[in-house]
Amino acid sequence: xxxxxxxxxxxxxxxxxxxxxxxxxxxxxxxxxxxxxxxxxxxxxxxxxxxxxxxxxxxxxxxxxxxxxxxxxxxxxxxxxxxxxxxxxxxxxxxxxxxxxxxxxxxxxxxxxxxxxxxxxxxxxxxxxxxxxxxxxxxxxxxxxxxxxxxxxxxxxxxxxxxxxxxxxxxxxxxxxxxxxxxxxxxxxxxxxxxxxxxxxxxxxxxxxxxxxxxxxxxxxxxxxxxxxxxxxxxxxxxxxxxxxxxxxxxxxxxxxxxxxxxxxxxxxxxxxxxxxxxxxxxxxxxxxxxxxxxxxxxxxxxxxxxxxxxxxxxxxxxxxxxxxxxxxxxxxxxxxxxxxxxxxxxxxxxxxxxxxxxxxxxxxxxxxxxxxxxxxxxxxxxxxxxxxxxxxxxxxxxxxxxxxxxxxxxxxxxxxxxxxxxxxxxxxxxxxxxxxxxxxxxxxxxxxxxxxxxxxxxxxxxxxxxxxxxxxxxxxxx
Amino acid sequence: xxxxxxxxxxxxxxxxxxxxxxxxxxxxxxxxxxxxxxxxxxxxxxxxxxxxxxxxxxxxxxxxxxxxxxxxxxxxxxxxxxxxxxxxxxxxxxxxxxxxxxxxxxxxxxxxxxxxxxxxxxxxxxxxxxxxxxxxxxxxxxxxxxxxxxxxxxxxxxxxxxxxxxxxxxxxxxxxxxxxxxxxxxxxxxxxxxxxxxxxxxxxxxxxxxxxxxxxxxxxx
Numbered sequence: 001x002x003x004x005x006x007x008x009x010x011x012x013x014x015x016x017x018x019x020x021x022x023x024x025x026x027x028x029x030x031x032x033x034x035x036x037x038x039x040x041x042x043x044x045x046x047x048x049x050x051x052x053x054x055x056x057x058x059x060x061x062x063x064x065x066x067x068x069x070x071x072x073x074x075x076x077x078x079x080x081x082x083x084x085x086x087x088x089x090x091x092x093x094x095x096x097x098x099x100x101x102x103x104x105x106x107x108x109x110x111x112x113x114x115x116x117x118x119x120x121x122x123x124x125x126x127x128x129x130x131x132x133x134x135x136x137x138x139x140x141x142x143x144x145x146x147x148x149x150x151x152x153x154x155x156x157x158x159x160x161x162x163x164x165x166x167x168x169x170x171x172x173x174x175x176x177x178x179x180x181x182x183x184x185x186x187x188x189x190x191x192x193x194x195x196x197x198x199x200x201x202x203x204x205x206x207x208x209x210x211x212x213x214x215x216x217x218x219x220x221x222x223x224x225x226x227x228x229x230x231x232x233x234x235x236x237x238x239x240x241x242x243x244x245x246x247x248x249x250x251x252x253x254x255x256x257x258x259x260x261x262x263x264x265x266x267x268x269x270x271x272x273x274x275x276x277x278x279x280x281x282x283x284x285x286x287x288x289x290x291x292x293x294x295x296x297x298x299x300x301x302x303x304x305x306x307x308x309x310x311x312x313x314x315x316x317x318x319x320x321x322x323x324x325x326x327x328x329x330x331x332x333x334x335x336x337x338x339x340x341x342x343x344x345x346x347x348x349x350x351x352x353x354x355x356x357x358x359x360x361x362x363x364x365x366x367x368x369x370x371x372x373x374x375x376x377x378x379x380x381x382x383x384x385x386x387x388x389x390x391x392x393x394x395x396x397x398x399x400x401x402x403x404x405x406x407x408x409x410x411x412x413x414x415x416x417x418x419x420x421x422x423x424x425x426x427x428x429x430x431x432x433x434x435x436x437x438x439x440x441x442x443x444x445x446x447x448x449x450x451x452x453x454x455x456x457x458x459x460x461x462x463x464x465x466x467x468x469x470x471x472x473x474x475x476x477x478x479x
Numbered sequence: 480x481x482x483x484x485x486x487x488x489x490x491x492x493x494x495x496x497x498x499x500x501x502x503x504x505x506x507x508x509x510x511x512x513x514x515x516x517x518x519x520x521x522x523x524x525x526x527x528x529x530x531x532x533x534x535x536x537x538x539x540x541x542x543x544x545x546x547x548x549x550x551x552x553x554x555x556x557x558x559x560x561x562x563x564x565x566x567x568x569x570x571x572x573x574x575x576x577x578x579x580x581x582x583x584x585x586x587x588x589x590x591x592x593x594x595x596x597x598x599x600x601x602x603x604x605x606x607x608x609x610x611x612x613x614x615x616x617x618x619x620x621x622x623x624x625x626x627x628x629x630x631x632x633x634x635x636x637x638x639x640x641x642x643x644x645x646x647x648x649x650x651x652x653x654x655x656x657x658x659x660x661x662x663x664x665x666x667x668x669x670x671x672x673x674x675x676x677x678x679x680x681x682x683x684x685x686x687x688x689x690x691x692x693x694x695x696x697x698x699x700x
Binding site: 039040041042043044046047048050051052053054055056057059060061065070072073075077078081117118119120121122123124125282286292293294334335336337338359362363 | 512513515516518519520521522523525526535539545546547548550551554613616617618619620621622623624627672673675676679680682683684686687688690691694695696697698699700
């Protein structure tokens with residue numbers, strides 16, 4: 001399909017998604033809405049709803065607003081007032097049409113990146129308010145299809161892509177074999193009790209990018225880590241969080257915590273994914289109901305682990321990465337995870353030519369693919385590309401040829417932006433860079449093929465001799 | 480004569496009622512929110528930290544200490560001048576302190592009258608600037624309701640009438656009574672409106688300081 005045809009198809013789907021349902025609208029379960037609103041109507045929510053002084057400072061923090069010629073209806077305060085604000089004002093007695101309108105705002109015009117929170121003089125957490133509006137919509141079955149599907153997958157299978165446990169284990173075995181050809185002795189230890197690190201992934205890795213699993217194993221093996229891959233609770237992502245289903249959101253988090261406790265591991269490591277980190281480290285404990293709000297086992301992001309590995313000299317580099325790079329701060333790793341400096345430390349240890357985007361660190365703009373936008377799929381792609389203009393301009397201005405991205409959603413979005421805006425960059429993860437430039441210790445270099453053949457021949461000969469000896473012995477016995 | 484009687488009422492029973500509603504209203508609202516937070520805002524209590532509350536507050540109390548406030552430097556400057564003068568003038572005005580002294584035999588230091596006069600004008604000027612900004616910037620205008628304009632005018636009213644009375648422009652007795660009356664209305668409305676950010680600002684900023692700082696190790700300014 002040509003790019004234009006693809007675009008037309010996307011648009012058609014988008015229009016289809018936006019058109020009103022032909023069936024008679026279902027009634028709204030007001031009781032359910034009231035319950036959700038009440039549960040979230042704490043002191044903070046009440047303050048936020050009542051003290052917003054309508055100063056408008058949040059507007060310029062929002063990339064949706066900036067990308068669409070400063071459309072005032074895209075200012076965060078406007079979006080909050082006209083969704084969650086109206087829901088509270090009406091005490092939950094809202095119509096289905098209203099909720100359908102809200103859907104387009106809370107999912108289609110907000111990635112819950114929380115930049116506006118930082119730009120509000122009162123620290124009003126607009127993204128959290130929007131999350132409550134999402135929960136209300138979701139409770140009435142009003143949610144983008146892509147998120148409904150993944151949430152259903154989590155509910156029925158425990159992971160967002162409905163991957164069977166056998167397939168997951170098989171993929172790990174396969175990758176261990178593949179990467180073992182490059183690094184002698186490499187294995188992917190499954191369910192190893194007492195490991196220092198339990199590595200968790202995004203299901204898209206085993207499903208579509210198994211090399212991500214292999215590369216992680218390669219890095220951990222070369223670094224000599226005592227690590228394990230869990231057979232269950234391996235999906236650390238949580239799209240139910242973005243769909244607004246807190247019951248289902250608990251499922252993957254609980255499975256992960258349970259496995260970590262069962263194995264007695266020291267840390268849970270999150271793959272290069274932003275929202276998985278947010279779910280596992282910050283939100284998860286509350287869903288599971290852990291007093292104190294901290295996970296039962298420390299949760300660290302890949303960026304932290306890779307930084308530690310590099311800092312401790314567990315991996316040596318053949319040379320530094322030889323391209324001009326820039327670094328995408330995923331919202332849930334930097335602004336909402338506090339890891340902006342660690343990310344930069346790692347970039348600087350790996351690359352010589354690093355140029356930051358403007359703005360950067362916790363002030364970086366969302367790529368436009370967060371908050372569930374990527375899995376929301378084709379119906380929302382057009383606006384994802386439009387709002388991504390800000391990110392595309394940021395990247396272009398750096399003049400970098402490579403964008404390092406420690407988040408799967410940012411990864412997909414920036415790849416799409418790359419095509420849409422012809423940025424001519426390559427999007428890479430830390431894993432890709434590290435495995436490309438790291439030195440494999442001599443002891444881990446697999447024997448050359450003829451050498452291998454020689455070894456094999458020798459072994460065969462030995463076997464033959466032994467066999468011969470056995471036969472001889474047998475003969476003796478027989479006689 | 481009528482003006483004198485009115486003055487007596489406004490500075491007598493009406494003032495007492497005002498003070499009780501203002502202080503009591505704010506105290507009850509704060510206490511109630513605090514109670515509610517213990518039940519429904521667990522992260523707030525799980526991650527309390529004086530350091531992060533302080534950092535979160537100070538970067539928004541000082542002008543241009545946050546990126547957001549630097550993005551609109553003129554507005555930020557006006558906000559800062561407005562708030563300092565809005566609080567400072569009534570507390571440190573010579574005439575007010577004479578009344579404090581008369582009533583309780585105790586007073587705060589007094590500002591020179593000329594300074595207070597200019598500070599009142601500054602409040603009015605900033606207030607007018609806010610109104611103009613509200614009307615002229617589409618992203619602010621779209622958020623603004625009639626009540627928002629009313630509150631700005633109400634916050635300015637005591638300063639306009641006070642300044643006029645002090646400088647004896649217009650009928651003094653009427654202006655003075657109007658000044659006291661509008662001030663009382665303002666103080667009565669304050670605890671129950673968004674003007675309660677006078678105290679809730681600190682609560683809200685602390686909460687977000689805990690949320691980003693203690694919980695995530697991230698700055699929020």
